[in-house]
Amino acid sequence: MxxxxxxxxxxxxxxxxxxxxxxxxxxxxxxxxxxxSEATRQRAESQNLHDAxxxxxxxxxxxVIVSICPPHAAEDVARKVLACGFRGLYLDANAISVxxxxxxxxxxxxxxxxFVDGSVIGxxxxxxxxxxxxxxxxxxxEIADCFAAGPLETALLGGDIxxxxxxxxxxxxxxxxTSALLAAILxxxxxxxxxxxxxxxxxxxxxxxxxxxxxxxxQVTAKAWRFAGEMEExxxxxxxxxxxxxxxxxxxxxxxxxxxxxxxEAPPELDxxxxxxxxx
Amino acid sequence: MxxxxxxxxxxxxxxxxxxxxxxxxxxxxxxxxxxxSEATRQRAESQNLHDAxxxxxxxxxxxVIVSICPPHAAEDVARKVLACGFRGLYLDANAISVxxxxxxxxxxxxxxxxFVDGSVIGxxxxxxxxxxxxxxxxxxxEIADCFAAGPLETALLGGDIxxxxxxxxxxxxxxxxTSALLAAILxxxxxxxxxxxxxxxxxxxxxxxxxxxxxxxxQVTAKAWRFAGEMEExxxxxxxxxxxxxxxxxxxxxxxxxxxxxxxEAPPELDxxxxxxxxx
Numbered sequence: 409m410x411x412x413x414x415x416x417x418x419x420x421x422x423x424x425x426x427x428x429x430x431x432x433x434x435x436x437x438x439x440x441x442x443x444x445s446e447a448t449r450q451r452a453e454s455q456n457l458h459d460a461x462x463x464x465x466x467x468x469x470x471x472v473i474v475s476i477c478p479p480h481a482a483e484d485v486a487r488k489v490l491a492c493g494f495r496g497l498y499l500d501a502n503a504i505s506v507x508x509x510x511x512x513x514x515x516x517x518x519x520x521x522x523f524v525d526g527s528v529i530g531x532x533x534x535x536x537x538x539x540x541x542x543x544x545x546x547x548x549x550e551i552a553d554c555f556a557a558g559p560l561e562t563a564l565l566g567g568d569i570x571x572x573x574x575x576x577x578x579x580x581x582x583x584x585x586t587s588a589l590l591a592a593i594l595x596x597x598x599x600x601x602x603x604x605x606x607x608x609x610x611x612x613x614x615x616x617x618x619x620x621x622x623x624x625x626x627q628v629t630a631k632a633w634r635f636a637g638e639m640e641e642x643x644x645x646x647x648x649x650x651x652x653x654x655x656x657x658x659x660x661x662x663x664x665x666x667x668x669x670x671x672x673e674a675p676p677e678l679d680x681x682x683x684x685x686x687x688x
Numbered sequence: 689m690x691x692x693x694x695x696x697x698x699x700x701x702x703x704x705x706x707x708x709x710x711x712x713x714x715x716x717x718x719x720x721x722x723x724x725s726e727a728t729r730q731r732a733e734s735q736n737l738h739d740a741x742x743x744x745x746x747x748x749x750x751x752v753i754v755s756i757c758p759p760h761a762a763e764d765v766a767r768k769v770l771a772c773g774f775r776g777l778y779l780d781a782n783a784i785s786v787x788x789x790x791x792x793x794x795x796x797x798x799x800x801x802x803f804v805d806g807s808v809i810g811x812x813x814x815x816x817x818x819x820x821x822x823x824x825x826x827x828x829x830e831i832a833d834c835f836a837a838g839p840l841e842t843a844l845l846g847g848d849i850x851x852x853x854x855x856x857x858x859x860x861x862x863x864x865x866t867s868a869l870l871a872a873i874l875x876x877x878x879x880x881x882x883x884x885x886x887x888x889x890x891x892x893x894x895x896x897x898x899x900x901x902x903x904x905x906x907q908v909t910a911k912a913w914r915f916a917g918e919m920e921e922x923x924x925x926x927x928x929x930x931x932x933x934x935x936x937x938x939x940x941x942x943x944x945x946x947x948x949x950x951x952x953e954a955p956p957e958l959d960x961x962x963x964x965x966x967x968x
Binding site: 563568579592655 | 786809817820822845848851854855858859861862865866869872875876877879880881882885886889890892925926929931932934935937938939941942965968
């Protein structure tokens with residue numbers, strides 16, 4: 409195996425776990441401290457990532473760059489990497505629409521860089537069999553090799569750019585879409601004076617659904633700030649496929665309203681969540 | 689107990705089970721054959737309902753009328769009952785929005801009839817502990833008495849008209865909303881060439897989710913023609929509560945596209961369902 413220099417933009421909670429798998433596989437992992445938070449520095453140092461200092465330096469040093477960031481930042485990261493003259497192999501592993509993926513791919517290829525479409529399903533990858541990096545595009549196998557040691561798993565979807573984006577959009581459409589829907593339902597029930605009755609009905613058949621729903625809605629608030637953008641990407645993916653949008657533009661609005669809970673130290677009380685949804 | 693004459697508009701699959709509970713309680717149940725199908729006649733006769741012949745005759749004969757029909761027909765049924773001079777106790781048990789419920793209530797009360805807001809959660813009520821008639825309004829206890837013998841269960845939500853409508857809207861928002869969402873997801877995955885991969889991902893943790901989803905999407909097609917209207921009612925209820933609409937206007941469009949499966953003899957193949965969704 410050739411030992412490669414691989415750059416990560418940026419080692420957040422998910423990104424650092426991907427970087428760890430690349431390190432396990434024997435490659436050298438770089439990151440960029442410029443403009444990043446102290447929390448990111450701590451994550452990077454905990455996995456012995458090398459600080460390239462600046463994006464320019466990282467682009468000069470690395471032959472592979474992995475973009476893993478909130479959906480709204482994906483195109484900006486790609487543009488900046490190209491602006492630094494990067495012409496190596498670029499993996500976009502973000503939760504973005506098929507159309508946006510294809511657009512970034514064209515920009516990369518027009519500039520002489522290579523592009524692989526990727527997406528991650530599952531939480532941060534610290535255990536085998538729990539998190540999958542889906543990969544699509546002619547050079548997807550080269551990227552899969554970079555992650556061969558695990559614990560992150562890879563899954564190849566063939567040569568067509570967009571398929572890794574599509575599976576992520578479809579998967580998250582249910583998980584994150586239904587969390588938003590349940591928040592909307594509880595808020596509507598609260599506004600209509602039937603929340604307690606609804607929770608009782610949900611519990612009639614002895615299921616845990618009511619309790620699980622409360623917990624799910626409380627816990628999702630911490631990530632709402634970045635789920636809003638992902639919901640817009642899913643909405644765009646549905647519409648491009650000829651399927652009615654609307655489910656996820658509504659979900660995006662739910663998450664936008666919940667975005668202020670981003671830095672809460674503990675999950676908020678359910679009443680606080682519903683009041684925030686209804687105050688708009 | 690006073691033996692009452694209670695009219696049902698109309699004894700469909702759900703309505704006939706409510707009528708059976710009223711009959712079990714000792715009341716005399718009427719229906720109207722005029723303009724109804726042979727299937728409705730067979731249901732009515734199977735439970736020994738009395739044929740009033742015409743709506744006028746039913747309104748003259750009965751002191752209580754129960755409206756249970758597809759959502760889009762609810763206001764029309766109420767208007768016709770008032771036009772026949774009915775001034776008794778009227779239960780609207782339909783899956784309609786809070787606003788539409790309040791509008792029918794006002795029309796009834798302005799004309800000197802009494803109104804109870806009702807809704808049914810669960811399938812046709814042939815077993816105890818499976819189906820609930822929610823009731824709201826000052827005369828809700830009188831209606832509950834009409835159903836005292838079961839197997840349909842009743843649940844009182846107090847004196848405020850709209851609460852029975854609201855709990856139904858919130859409950860169905862999840863059950864029927866997620867069936868539509870899953871259909872939309874499978875169609876998007878199909879159009880993007882990742883349906884098999886998505887189903888495989890859903891199955892990775894050993895869950896039955898993929899198989900259950902396929903079955904759910906195939907089976908819901910038979911009822912799609914009437915779920916479309918119910919989704920619009922839910923959308924209106926969310927918006928009136930100050931919660932983002934969109935989830936259920938999209939669900940309504942999914943069900944409209946699937947409406948042609950109404951009279952299918954067996955659930956269609958999944959490919960046929962997805963092709964129908966994508967052909968629009």
